[in-house]
Amino acid sequence: MTASPATFTPAAVLSPCIGICRLEADGLCAGCHRSGEEIAAWAGMGEAQRLHLMDVVLPARAARREPG
Numbered sequence: 001m002t003a004s005p006a007t008f009t010p011a012a013v014l015s016p017c018i019g020i021c022r023l024e025a026d027g028l029c030a031g032c033h034r035s036g037e038e039i040a041a042w043a044g045m046g047e048a049q050r051l052h053l054m055d056v057v058l059p060a061r062a063a064r065r066e067p068g
Contacts, residue, residue: 014050015042016058033061 020031027035034042038053045053 014047014054016054028061033058033065 016032016034018031020029022030023036024030029035029039032039034053042050
């Protein structure tokens with residue numbers, strides 16, 4: 001039995017993108033703090049990889065960039 005199109009709901013792909021898409025001198029995006037390589041690979045990453053980046057790696061990068 002196959003699912004009808006009306007009952008199939010694809011899962012949303014998580015993304016840290018906030019629409020400020022500009023690579024800074026350090027090679028990281030000004031908005032989401034991902035590298036160009038991470039941005040390019042994002043769609044092919046598994047959910048666990050994306051969650052690790054969003055929960056651990058990107059917040060640490062953001063904290064290093066904050067003045068203070």
